[in-house]
Amino acid sequence: MQFQLVLAQEGRPALPAETAESLRVLQALHEAFPQQLNGWKVDDESKIEGIQWFHDGGAAVRYPFPHEYKITYVSDLSPAEAELRRKAFDREQKDMMTKVEELEASNRIEVQVWINYFEDQSHSSSQPQLRNFPPFDLTIWGAKASKLFLGNWKVSKSQKLDDGYETDCLAAKNPAASMGQIQALKLIIRCSSGIREEFLKKVNLKALKSLIGQNFLDQKIITSSTPVEQELARPLEGKNVFRYVIDGGDFSNSQVNIKHSESMEQAYLRNNHPDPKVTTNAVTRLLVQEDGDTQKRTPYPFADITIPFIRKTGEFEVLKEEEMSGKKATFALEINCWNGCEWSISAINIKVKVNKYDLVGGFVEGTFSGDGMAAFRPHEHTDRKPFPVKIKDGYFRIKRKADRY
Numbered sequence: 001m002q003f004q005l006v007l008a009q010e011g012r013p014a015l016p017a018e019t020a021e022s023l024r025v026l027q028a029l030h031e032a033f034p035q036q037l038n039g040w041k042v043d044d045e046s047k048i049e050g051i052q053w054f055h056d057g058g059a060a061v062r063y064p065f066p067h068e069y070k071i072t073y074v075s076d077l078s079p080a081e082a083e084l085r086r087k088a089f090d091r092e093q094k095d096m097m098t099k100v101e102e103l104e105a106s107n108r109i110e111v112q113v114w115i116n117y118f119e120d121q122s123h124s125s126s127q128p129q130l131r132n133f134p135p136f137d138l139t140i141w142g143a144k145a146s147k148l149f150l151g152n153w154k155v156s157k158s159q160k161l162d163d164g165y166e167t168d169c170l171a172a173k174n175p176a177a178s179m180g181q182i183q184a185l186k187l188i189i190r191c192s193s194g195i196r197e198e199f200l201k202k203v204n205l206k207a208l209k210s211l212i213g214q215n216f217l218d219q220k221i222i223t224s225s226t227p228v229e230q231e232l233a234r235p236l237e238g239k240n241v242f243r244y245v246i247d248g249g250d251f252s253n254s255q256v257n258i259k260h261s262e263s264m265e266q267a268y269l270r271n272n273h274p275d276p277k278v279t280t281n282a283v284t285r286l287l288v289q290e291d292g293d294t295q296k297r298t299p300y301p302f303a304d305i306t307i308p309f310i311r312k313t314g315e316f317e318v319l320k321e322e323e324m325s326g327k328k329a330t331f332a333l334e335i336n337c338w339n340g341c342e343w344s345i346s347a348i349n350i351k352v353k354v355n356k357y358d359l360v361g362g363f364v365e366g367t368f369s370g371d372g373m374a375a376f377r378p379h380e381h382t383d384r385k386p387f388p389v390k391i392k393d394g395y396f397r398i399k400r401k402a403d404r405y
Contacts, residue, residue: 008270008283008285008287008304008305008306008330010055010056010057010270010404011053011054011055011056011057012053012054012057012270012271012272012273012274012405013052013053013054013272013281014050014051014052014053014054015273015274017217017218018050018051018054018060018065018217019050019051019052020050021050021065021180021216021217022050022051022065022067023048023049023050024216025067025115025182025211026046026048026049026050026067026069027048028207028211029067029069029113029208030045030048030069030071031204031207032203032204032205032207032208033071033111033203033204034202034203037073037199037202039075039076039077040073040074040075040076040109041073041074041076042071042072042073043072043073043074043108044070044071044072045070045071045072046068046069046070046071057270057271057272057274057404057405058274058405060179060180060217060274061179061274061405062179063116063179064116064173064177064179064180064181064182064183064184065116065179065180065181065182065217066114066115066116066117067113067114067115067116067182068112068113068114068115069112069113069115070110070111070112070113071111072108072109072110072111073108073109073111074107074108074109075106075107075108106191106192106195108190108191109189109190109191109195109196109199110188110189110190110191111187111188111189111190112187112188113185113186113187113188113208114185114186114188115182115184115185115186115211116182116183116184117184117186118170118171118172118173118183118184119168119169119170119171120147120149120153120168120169120170120186121166121167121168121169122140122142122147122165122166122167122168122169123161123163123164123165123166124142124143124164124165124167125163125164125165126142126143126164126165127160127165128140128141128142128165128167129141129142130155133148133200134205135150135205135206135208135209136148136149136150136187136205137149137150137151137152137153138153138154138155138169140167140169141193143193144190144191144192145188145189145190145191146188146189146196147169147186147187147188148186148187148188148189149169149171149184149185149186149187150184150185150186150187150208150209150211150212151171151182151183151184151185151212152171152172152183152184153169153170153171153184153186154169154170154171154172155167155168155169156168156169156170171183171184177215178215178217180215180216180217180218181213181214181215182211182212182213182214182215183212183213184212185208185211185212187208229311229359229360229403230359231359231360231361231402232358232359232360232361232362234361235361235362235399236358236361236362236363236399238363238397238399239260240258240260240261240265240288240397240398240399241260241395241396241397241398242257242258242265242288242303242395242396242397242398243255243256243257243258243393243394243395243396244256244333244368244369244391244392244393244394244395245391245392245393245394246333246345246372246374246389246390246391246392247389247390247392248374248387248388248389248390249374249387249388249389250343250374250376250387251374251389253392256301256333256335257301258288258289258290258300258301258302258303259290259291259300261289261290261291263291264287264288264289264290264291265287265288265289265398265399266286266287266398266399266400266401267284267285267286267287267363267364267398267399267400267401268284268285268287268400268401268402268403268404269282269283269284269310269311269400269403269404270282270283270284270285270403270404271403271404271405273405274405276403276405279310281328282310283306283307283308283309283310283328284306284307284309284310284357284364285304285305285306285307286303286304286305286306286307286364286396286398287303287304288302288303288304288396288398289302289303297338297339298338299335299336299337299338299342300336300337300338301333301334301335301336301337302333302334302335302337302341303332303333303334303396304330304332305330305331305332305352305368305396306328306329306330306331307329307352307354307364308327308328308329309354310357311357312354312357313354313355313356313357313366314353314354315351315352315353315354316329316351316352317329317349317350317351317352317370318330318331318347318349318350318352319347319348319349320346320347320348321346329352331346331347331350331352331368332344332345332346332347333345333372333391340377340379340380341377341379342376342377343374343375343376343377344374344375344378345372345373345374345375345389345391346372346373346375347370347371347372347373348370348371348372348373348388349370349371350368350369350370350371350372350391351368351369351370352366352367352368353366353367353368354366355367356397357400358400359400360400360401360402360403361399361400362399362400363397363398363399363400364396364397364398364400365396365397365398366395366396367394367395367396368391368394368395368396369391369392369393369394370390370391371388371389371390371391372388372389372390372391373386373387373388373389374386374387374388374389
């Protein structure tokens with residue numbers, strides 16, 4: 001029997017305008033790098049498709065819209081050319097590790113582009129060279145890789161360490177710019193120095209330069225407005241409570257209590273739109289966990305419940321995963337967690353009732369009970385089969401934290 005524990009998903013779906021802008025930028029990067037290169041072939045490349053989901057809902061809203069692109073080339077030699085290179089490799093008077101590294105660097109080109117990332121840190125065994133390489137504002141050239149920067153970058157720190165050199169770079173961020181605007185670009189190329197020089201001659205550097213300052217995203221669509229709900233003037237006093245009884249199989253009316261934690265337990269509104277006034281698909285997440293004891297490594301219980309509505313009381317049920325397609329509610333309990341969980345409990349038919357839903361700073365309170373399925377260490381693929389359990393007398397009272405978008 002297959003067991004699937006469904007947890008709540010963070011982030012939000014991308015808006016159509018954001019998906020279109022992501023696709024436009026990826027297409028521009030795809031066209032800037034050679035797809036046909038004599039002696040080389042494309043081994044791997046990022047999918048040229050617009051983003052569908054932001055794992056952090058603040059992207060393009062509270063901080064600049066990030067983009068990432070990767071392409072890898074491998075040598076495409078004839079058998080005769082490959083044999084000549086192998087013989088040259090055998091004749092090299094160097095230690096085997098150095099020879100292998102150099103052979104790899106001469107047979108592979110790895111390219112990464114990071115847009116709207118404003119920090120970078122490099123570690124190298126030898127002192128990196130700062131080079132003038134137009135149109136880039138800053139270029140760090142090493143034996144095995146280069147980093148080339150566009151968008152007002154500078155070296156913020158450079159120091160010698162016991163095991164080599166560390167170089168930190170920062171790009172100036174314009175806080176007044178639209179969050180959809182491209183402000184910074186970082187290009188990383190890994191291969192031997194000579195191949196790097198020739199490869200860069202084949203890259204459309206003007207196209208990369210032209211990306212800086214572009215903003216094709218309609219910011220009106222994603223501009224945040226004033227939240228429609230205020231927090232409590234003074235947070236309510238009281239501790240978080242989460243408890244239930246589990247019965248069946250290895251459990252005999254076993255009481256489970258999750259101890260109070262200020263930092264690990266929270267109820268929060270999770271929006272699926274960057275505008276606080278657009279709450280059509282918003283949900284409430286209960287994320288409940290004890291403070292981990294890193295000294296004793298004491299196993300702890302955990303709970304993750306998605307309430308499919310916000311800012312109101314009400315009832316809902318969570319069924320088996322296959323019966324919840326298109327629905328937003330989730331229910332997951334775990335017991336004895338430390339470096340994995342001993343028990344995972346999913347829903348068969350769990351009814352949840354929310355009796356209280358305070359403003360931020362207050363509490364979300366309710367009850368739950370019903371039928372579940374328990375699995376012993378499901379991620380370890382043991383021979384033990386999941387078995388049905390009863391969840392009884394479930395109760396929660398969890399402090400509501402700030403909304404997330």
